[in-house]
Amino acid sequence: xxxxxxxxxxxxxxxxxxxxxxxxxxxxxxxxxxxxxxxxxxxxxxxxxxxxxxxxxxxxxxxxxxxxxxxxxxxxxxxxxxxxxxxxxxxxxxxxxxxxxxxxxxxxx
Numbered sequence: 377x378x379x380x381x382x383x384x385x386x387x388x389x390x391x392x393x394x395x396x397x398x399x400x401x402x403x404x405x406x407x408x409x410x411x412x413x414x415x416x417x418x419x420x421x422x423x424x425x426x427x428x429x430x431x432x433x434x435x436x437x438x439x440x441x442x443x444x445x446x447x448x449x450x451x452x453x454x455x456x457x458x459x460x461x462x463x464x465x466x467x468x469x470x471x472x473x474x475x476x477x478x479x480x481x482x483x484x485x
Contacts, residue, residue, distance in 0.1 A: 385469040386413045390423075391446040392453045392462055399448045401475040403432045403468070406440040415470065422471035425456045425464060428484075430476040455481050 390403065403423060405415055415421060419434040430452060440446050445468070447453040449461075456464050 385467050387465060388468050389444040389463055389465050391441060391444065392449050392457060393446050401432050401452050402435050403445050403447050404435045404437040404440045405445045406442050407436045407438065409443055410434065410436055420471045420473065420475065422469050423466050425466040428456055430455060431471045431473055433475055451478055451481055
């Protein structure tokens, strides 16, 4: 089945939060917001900010902002932050391929 949302890109504000589970290459969306923009649990999404791009696994959480997302405070979220380590704006779209790795981030620096 063709998913129209696969061809759409959405700007979201992403909060960076402490997470004792250290989830890795994931981004959490509020279930209602994810439904609105066509993202499902475990979809691979491309998150981009300027020329920085990562592919992350989408997870659903009622703790996520109602119109945005959050990422655990780790190397994946740090890749996008500059002067503000608590939040950033990024574009999100459904992606193909595999999740980004730490090695990809290190190679790009």
